[in-house]
Amino acid sequence: MKQAEGLTGAAKTLADAGKIKIGVKVDQPGIGYREPGADAPAGFDIEMGRIIAGRLGIDDDGIEWVETVSDNREPFLQNGTVDLVLASYSITDDRRKVVGQAGPYYETGQQLLIRKDSEGDITGPEDLASVKTCSVEGSTSLARVEDEYGASPVPFATYSECVEQLENKTVDAVTTDGAILLGYAAQNPDELVVVGDPFSTERYGVGYNKDAEGMCDFLNETLQASFDDGSWAETFAATLGKSDVETPGTPTLDPCP
Amino acid sequence: MTAFSENWHQILLGFGVTIEMVVVAGVLALVVGSLMAALRVSPIAIGRVIGSAYVRLVRNTPLLLIMLIFAFGLPELDIRPEVSLGSARLLSFNVFFIFATTALGLYTAAFVCEALRSGINAIPLGQAEAARSVGMTFGQTLREVILPQAFRAVIPPIASALIAMTKNTSVALGVGVTEATFVMKKLNNDYPTQLIAIFVGFALGYMVLVALISLVAGRLERKLRIA
Amino acid sequence: MAASVLFDQPGPATLRRHRLYTVVTVALVLVVGAWVVWKLNDAGQFESRIWNKLLAANVWREIRQGLTATLIAAAVAIVTAIITGLLLAVGRLSDHRWVSRPCLVFIEFFRAVPLLLLMLFLFSFIGAQFPELERNARAFLAVVVGLTLYNGSVLAEVFRAGIQAVPRGQSEAAYAIGLRKTQVMTMILLPQAVRFMLPAIISQCVVVLKDTSLGFIVTYDELLRSAKTIATYVGSSLMTYVVIAAIYIVLNSLLSALATVVEGSLGRRGKATAAAVEQVEEAAGLQ
Numbered sequence: 001m002k003q004a005e006g007l008t009g010a011a012k013t014l015a016d017a018g019k020i021k022i023g024v025k026v027d028q029p030g031i032g033y034r035e036p037g038a039d040a041p042a043g044f045d046i047e048m049g050r051i052i053a054g055r056l057g058i059d060d061d062g063i064e065w066v067e068t069v070s071d072n073r074e075p076f077l078q079n080g081t082v083d084l085v086l087a088s089y090s091i092t093d094d095r096r097k098v099v100g101q102a103g104p105y106y107e108t109g110q111q112l113l114i115r116k117d118s119e120g121d122i123t124g125p126e127d128l129a130s131v132k133t134c135s136v137e138g139s140t141s142l143a144r145v146e147d148e149y150g151a152s153p154v155p156f157a158t159y160s161e162c163v164e165q166l167e168n169k170t171v172d173a174v175t176t177d178g179a180i181l182l183g184y185a186a187q188n189p190d191e192l193v194v195v196g197d198p199f200s201t202e203r204y205g206v207g208y209n210k211d212a213e214g215m216c217d218f219l220n221e222t223l224q225a226s227f228d229d230g231s232w233a234e235t236f237a238a239t240l241g242k243s244d245v246e247t248p249g250t251p252t253l254d255p256c257p
Numbered sequence: 258m259t260a261f262s263e264n265w266h267q268i269l270l271g272f273g274v275t276i277e278m279v280v281v282a283g284v285l286a287l288v289v290g291s292l293m294a295a296l297r298v299s300p301i302a303i304g305r306v307i308g309s310a311y312v313r314l315v316r317n318t319p320l321l322l323i324m325l326i327f328a329f330g331l332p333e334l335d336i337r338p339e340v341s342l343g344s345a346r347l348l349s350f351n352v353f354f355i356f357a358t359t360a361l362g363l364y365t366a367a368f369v370c371e372a373l374r375s376g377i378n379a380i381p382l383g384q385a386e387a388a389r390s391v392g393m394t395f396g397q398t399l400r401e402v403i404l405p406q407a408f409r410a411v412i413p414p415i416a417s418a419l420i421a422m423t424k425n426t427s428v429a430l431g432v433g434v435t436e437a438t439f440v441m442k443k444l445n446n447d448y449p450t451q452l453i454a455i456f457v458g459f460a461l462g463y464m465v466l467v468a469l470i471s472l473v474a475g476r477l478e479r480k481l482r483i484a
Numbered sequence: 485m486a487a488s489v490l491f492d493q494p495g496p497a498t499l500r501r502h503r504l505y506t507v508v509t510v511a512l513v514l515v516v517g518a519w520v521v522w523k524l525n526d527a528g529q530f531e532s533r534i535w536n537k538l539l540a541a542n543v544w545r546e547i548r549q550g551l552t553a554t555l556i557a558a559a560v561a562i563v564t565a566i567i568t569g570l571l572l573a574v575g576r577l578s579d580h581r582w583v584s585r586p587c588l589v590f591i592e593f594f595r596a597v598p599l600l601l602l603m604l605f606l607f608s609f610i611g612a613q614f615p616e617l618e619r620n621a622r623a624f625l626a627v628v629v630g631l632t633l634y635n636g637s638v639l640a641e642v643f644r645a646g647i648q649a650v651p652r653g654q655s656e657a658a659y660a661i662g663l664r665k666t667q668v669m670t671m672i673l674l675p676q677a678v679r680f681m682l683p684a685i686i687s688q689c690v691v692v693l694k695d696t697s698l699g700f701i702v703t704y705d706e707l708l709r710s711a712k713t714i715a716t717y718v719g720s721s722l723m724t725y726v727v728i729a730a731i732y733i734v735l736n737s738l739l740s741a742l743a744t745v746v747e748g749s750l751g752r753r754g755k756a757t758a759a760a761v762e763q764v765e766e767a768a769g770l771q
Contacts, residue, residue, distance in 0.1 A: 021618070027716070036710070036717045037542030037549075066619050069703065075449060079611050081619055132351070137439075138446055152346070154353060154433045157701070160716050161329075161433075168332030170352045300491045301502050303509045317690065317736035318729050319697035322708060326729070329715065330722030334527045395491045417769040424598035431701050438601050445608045452612065456605035460597045467596055 007056070009214030014083060015056040022049045023068040023082035023207070027160040030183030030240045031088050034067075041065055044179075044239040045086040045204075048105055051231060052084065052206070055222045069136070069157055074098050077209050084219075085207030088180055090140055091254070100212065101205035102219035104251045105232070106179065109198020110141050113174040113181040115166060116193050122173055124196040125149045131172040134162035141176040144200060159184070167191065177202045179240055203251065216256035223253060260448040260455050264440070271440035272462055273347050278358050278426040278436060279466065283419055285362030290369025297374050300395060308370065315367035321428050323364055327356035328432035357429035361422060368418040376411030377403055409481040416474035420467050427463075437462060529723055537718045538727065550710025551731065557624060557706060558693045561631035565692065566685065568632055569639030574669060576644055587640075594637040600698050603630035607702040623704035627696060635692055638768055642684045645767035646677035649760035679750060680760040684768050686743035690736045697732075707731070 007015050014020050025032035026041045034041040046065070053063050066082045073089060076082045077099045091101045114122045122131055128151035135142035137155035145151040154171055156162050162174040163184045174181065181194045206223070208215045226232040227250040236247050261268065297308030315323070331337075332352075341349040350358075380403050388402040427438035441459045445452060494502060524530060537543060575587035594602070607626035610617065617625070650673050658672040700708040707728060715724040750757050 027713075034713070035542070036546040036714050064618075067703070068619070072446070072619075072703075075446070075608070075611055076619070079614075081611070081617065081622070134433075137443065154351065155435060155439070156433050157431075161712075164329060164716065164721065165332070165433075168329070168337075169335075170328075170332045170337050300494060300498075301505050301509070303506045303513075307509070307513070313737070313740075314733060317694075317733045317740070319694040319708070319732060321697045321700060322711075322725060322729055322732065325708070325711075326722065326725045330725055333529070333720065333722050334523050389491070398491070414769075421769070424596075427598040427600040428698070428701075430600070438598060438604065441601060442604050445604065449608065449612065452605060452609050456601070456609075459601055460593070463598055463601065464596050 007218065009218075010208075010212035011056060011214060011218040015058070018058055019062045019064070020053050020056065020058050020084065021064045021066050021082045022053070023066045023073060023076050023085040023087055024049065025069075025087045026065075026067045027158045028088060028180050028183055029187050031180060032086075033183075042239075043183075044106070044235060045088065047235040047239055048206075048226075048232075049084070049086045051226050051235070052086075052219065052222050055218075055225075073207060077207050080209065083208070083212075086204075087207075088177060088204055089207050090177070090202045091205040092140060095207075096257075098210070100208045100210045100216055100257075102208065102216045102256070103205035103223060103253060104203030105206065105223050105226075106204040106236075107248070107251045108177045108179040108202045108204070110144060110175060110200040110202060111178040111181055111194050111198055112196050113163070113166065113184060113192055113194050114172065115169070116191055118172055119193060119195065122195065125151075125175070125199050128153075128173060128175065132170070133173045133175055134165055134171040135159075135175050136162065139176065140200075140202075145175055163192075177204075179204075183240065205254075220253050220256060258451065258454055260444050260451045261458060264444060267440055267443075268437070268462075270346065271435060271437040272466075274354070274434065274436040275423075275426050275438075276466070277347065277350075278354070278361065278429065278434075279419075279423050282358045282362035282365060282422060282426070285359065286365035286369050286418070286422060287415075289363060289366035291373060293366060293370040294373035294377070295399070297370060298377055298399075312367045312370055315364055316371075320361065320364050320425055321431050324357050324360040324428060324432045327360045328353055331356065353433040354429075357432050357434045361425060361429070364425070365418055365422040368421065369415055372411050372414035372418055373407065375414065376407040379410050380406050409478060412474050412478045412481070416470055419470050419474075423466050423470060424463060524722075527722075529720055534718055534720045534723055538714070538720075538723060543714050543718070546710045546714055547707070547728075547731075550705065550707035553624075553705050554693070554696050554699075554707040557627050557631070557696045557699060557704065558689070561628045561635065561696070562689055562692050564628065564632040565635035565639055565688075568636030569643050570674075572636060572640035573643035573647065576640060577647060579665075591637040591640050594633045595641075597634075599630055599634045599695055600701060602633060603627060603698055603702050606630050619703060620705055623699060623702045626702045627699040627704045627706075630698075631692055631695055634695075635688060638691075639685070639688060641767045642681055642688070642764055643677070645764045646681040646684075646760075647673050649680050649763055650676045679757065680764045683743045683747040683750070683761055684765045686739060686746060687765065688768060690739050690743075693736060693739070694732070 024041055024045050026034040028043065030043055032041050032043040032045045040060070049063065066076070068076055068082070068085060068087050073085050073087060074095060077085055089101070091104055095101060112122060112125070121127070125145060126149065128145050128149050133145060133151045133153040134156060135145065135153045136159055137157065142153050142155060145153060156165070159174065159176060159180055162171065165171045166174050167188065178194060178198055185192045185194050206219050208219065232250060233247050241247055293308045293311050296304040299305060337352050338355045339350070339352050340355065343349070384402055384406065385398055388398045393401065426436055429436055430439040430442065437459060441455060444455050448455065572587050572591055575583050576591065578584045603626050606629050607623060610622050610625050614622070654672055654676065655668050658668045663671065696706055697708045699706040700712070711724055711728040715721040718724050747761060750761055
């Protein structure tokens with residue numbers, strides 16, 4: 001990946017500094033996951049971050065991976081803790097009021113992860129009102145099952161804690177984006193399974209600070225280039241594609257505001 | 258102050274869970290703490306060893322770690338208690354509430370034990386000697402002479418252990434309990450411009466709980482003095 | 485325990501009974517222990533797939549990183565807490581009400597607020613004030629400032645008790661030879677009070693070290709957060725946390741042993757010192 005010519009605005013500032021701080025998740029297999037003792041995380045979001053940084057002429061040494069959890073991504077963008085967020089970060093109108101979100105670079109939907117022993121008993125979100133559900137505090141997934149399906153989910157700080165409790169049989173379902181759940185199912189395919197049709201459309205976007213001038217255009221160009229030259233599909237196959245899913249078609253980018 | 262006016266129901270529910278934890282963990286701490294204190298002062302060496310080992314292990318481990326052992330470790334051994342007394346939210350105690358509350362109670366028991374022990378040791382030697390010289394056994398001495406006197410002396414330190422416990426209920430948010438501090442964390446994210454007001458409001462809420470415990474302890478102490 | 489308040493030197497019949505109780509208790513402990521081991525084994529907690537990972541080098545590198553972060557936070561916090569505590573204690577003992585009153589309010593407020601509530605507030609507040617700070621640095625500040633405000637307030641009461649435990653004659657004599665208030669405090673009272681306060685300060689170190697674990701919740705990368713990562717990787721939370729608990733227990737026991745040694749050496753200086761030490765320790769309360 002070569003540095004794009006004629007960078008302007010915030011993208012140029014980052015390229016000139018040769019450093020970028022990217023907010024990612026470090027506990028989501030296939031998306032963003034850091035093994036104990038490892039320095040850098042690995043996964044689909046991480047690779048997409050590398051592609052964007054590469055476009056700025058920044059290599060691995062200039063990238064700082066900053067761990068985010070669901071409830072601190074907007075504050076982190078707003079106060080400059082991170083320059084970009086690639087952390088299974090769904091595009092929503094509410095979020096776009098406070099931060100910028102370019103993309104989507106991946107489309108998924110909210111599904112359920114359950115134990116194989118309850119397959120057939122739990123088939124979709126309608127069942128969540130009567131079973132113990134776990135999701136992450138401050139996430140759209142938790143708010144949706146609470147508001148629309150009458151569930152009273154147990155809130156934990158991370159999805160890995162939810163999945164551990166699912167394996168422990170203290171909760172019966174974990175709900176969030178299918179992509180995230182597939183990553184966990186692939187880690188423990190004998191016990192866990194993703195069920196039901198997606199009951200929402202989650203479109204992962206690249207978060208940036210609203211004040212970063214020209215950032216959206218730069219991100220959209222970079223993402224489109226990665227769709228066109230096949231590097232997006234390669235990245236998918238090497239990360240999320242490992243959890244036994246077909247590489248989907250490339251999404252259509254929203255125009256910049 | 259929209260953070261409070263728009264969420265008062267949630268805030269009350271949060272403090273409701275906190276109060277439930279205080280009551281349940283408090284009773285557990287007093288019971289287990291008394292048991293351990295009896296072991297610690299018993300004439301049998303093995304009892305003293307068990308009592309002091311308990312206190313040493315528990316006091317030197319962070320409360321959050323104990324809660325994590327309960328909430329993430331015990332289910333691995335197929336232990337998942339659940340209690341429901343009704344359909345209302347505050348009447349059904351899920352497995353995480355029970356784990357967190359039990360952990361908190363057992364943790365506080367170590368401090369209650371220390372408070373009781375120092376109270377017993379503060380009783381003048383002559384009291385026990387007089388009790389024994391009229392033929393009382395260890396159990397009788399403890400029950401009839403020492404404990405009634407020790408009780409008044411230990412009220413302040415036990416109250417301070419229970420106050421510390423009340424503040425420690427906040428740690429339960431780390432294991433999925435939606436108590437008051439969890440609600441504050443949520444409001445911090447939803448109302449980033451009202452951070453100080455939110456913090457002071459919740460701090461005052463805890464102070465009221467702490468003041469209540471002090472009040473009860475003070476009353477009890479006065480009452481026992483007259484008796 | 486022969487000369488206890490509660491029981492006489494046991495006679496032969498009592499000794500026999502005690503031996504019986506001991507045997508029963510030991511048997512009970514063994515049965516419970518065996519049951520726990522059986523239960524653990526049944527749940528596969530001793531399997532090599534867990535322990536091979538738990539004892540692997542990368543896991544212990546992670547533990548070392550977490551432990552270092554824990555110790556750094558604890559060390560910084562205890563130093564700043566002692567400084568804060570001294571300032572507050574001196575302010576609290578001031579003759580000027582406009583100094584002593586605010587100090588009193590400060591101390592009472594931060595002693596009453598749950599530490600975790602304070603840390604969560606600080607984490608959000610610091611983020612709003614210093615937007616350029618990274619997550620871990622910001623979390624570190626939240627942990628250290630939170631620990632400082634809380635333990636500083638607790639130590640302020642310890643220090644105050646320590647200063648007041650110095651016999652009145654000392655300060656009276658100092659004033660009599662013409663020393664000023666500040667001189668009396670720094671040259672006469674504090675140097676003597678330090679002796680009484682040392683065991684309580686070391687005990688407070690244990691509290692600080694334990695409370696750094698709350699950094700887990702404000703996302704400071706300390707030992708417990710390492711433990712969480714490891715638990716997921718290893719596949720057994722129980723065994724991982726038990727290992728981590730052992731680390732905390734060893735560290736804190738060393739600190740407690742140090743406190744006992746210091747206390748013992750002070751105790752040899754006489755009953756008055758021992759009584760003063762005890763009085764000062766009570767000021768810290770049960771935390």
